[in-house]
Amino acid sequence: MASARFPRRTLCSAAERAAAPGWRSRWDRLKNTKAGVWCRSLLSDYRDACRDVVQDAWARPLRASLMASLVGGGWLCVQLKPDYPSFEARLLEHSTRLGLLSPWTRSAASDGHVQSVAKLRNEGRLRYAGLGLLSVVYRADYDGAAALYEARCSSLAAPWRELPARLLDVGFAGRWWVLDSKMKDYDVNEDEFTHLPPHMRLTAVPGVQQVDENERLHRESWTPPSVDTTDSDSEEGQREDRQ
Template identity: 65%
Template sequence: MASLRVVRRMFCAAAETAAAPVTTSRWERLKNSKAVLWGRGLVSDYKEACREIVVGSWERPVKASVYASLLGGAWAGFYTKPDHASFEAALLECSNMLGLLSPWIRNGTSNGHVQSLVKLHNEGRLQHTSLGVLSLVYHSDYDSDTTLYEAQCSNLSTPWRELPQRILDVGFAGRWWVLDSKMKDYDVNEDEFKHLPPHMQVTLPPTVQEVDRSERLHKESWLALEGGEEEKETHLVDRKEESGGEEGQIQALEEKPTPA
């Protein structure tokens, strides 16, 4: 009987020990949570990736420099791309520059391009989109605020394949390249020279000798004029005649008799 009691007590103690909850601290539970384990794995992966980048850059410097240049260029293009407000400001500035000129000396290409953009802007058809490193300005068929069915129906919208034909300008590195190219020589009307011979329509930059000659003539134009030898002789004769006339008057006064 005593042995049975001892065996019964042993089984009871083992059962109580197994049923007793395991007490762990809050910090240990936090360290063993799924979020912490996922974060540890993510940090480990990034650490290994950075180590491979450093080792690969050391082993292949040319390839690493090319990748760094591409990433730097993409970052610079992203932060320097112009927006829609800058395009409107550039268009207004170009329109004012052309407005200060007479219609007879405006460049036909510049004036036509700017006038078409201004017309689309007034109609609300100028649209802007960003592609990350560059911006595009294109024209649509209707204003975005138009409530017509043709303008609001997605099935009747302009397909993407026609977008290249609608592009009006490309913004990159803080500039609108098409607008700048159209405004080149905006104050030169080429139609004025189309009736001239071909050899007179071509203009070439002046040479160094021509520039020196122009500067020398400009400096000489500010100098005082000097008379020739004939003018000097004329001045001498005039002075002699004046001196001779004065001597004759003096002798006439001396010979004049005094009254009694």
């Protein structure tokens, strides 16, 4: 019982102090100080700004929806922005895929790009930079751990205007776009078709009629050939008559 009475007495005494005139006068003096006036003005400004936003959204719903979509899309792009470990993992994955193929089968463009980027990674010359909604990977002239004067001097560093020429990949919405585009048809060697005429190098998606015709020809190729027995019967009859 004593343990239950102690919190009750504490709460009652706190309520009595809050209701006392001295406590109210102390609270009024605190509100009238510079810090209190600044806090009240700040809260008032935020209240007015929120009210204006709600009124403007109610008056212009299409514009409010567009702005909310842009803000939400930007926040989603920031959350899905790929980092440098994801680029390394993607590079090693593509390098493994190409390594499982024969040199006569893999694409020369895909293999050349992946091998060049992997070489820069092994040399420590890859650099990563986050630019808000997207991230970029570019090449540097020296390894980050190199102790050369040219690598340490900030005056000799490459300027930012040379970034487009050094750019290797762009990461956006959870993907590395240049690396993935270079791996398109990575298992097709374009050099095998260089001796063909130009009209045979291009491939197009077959139409519905062409697909049906190919399926019909395929089914007919599995049917046994028919043998006409009328000619053989007539020939046997003529032989019997001659005999």
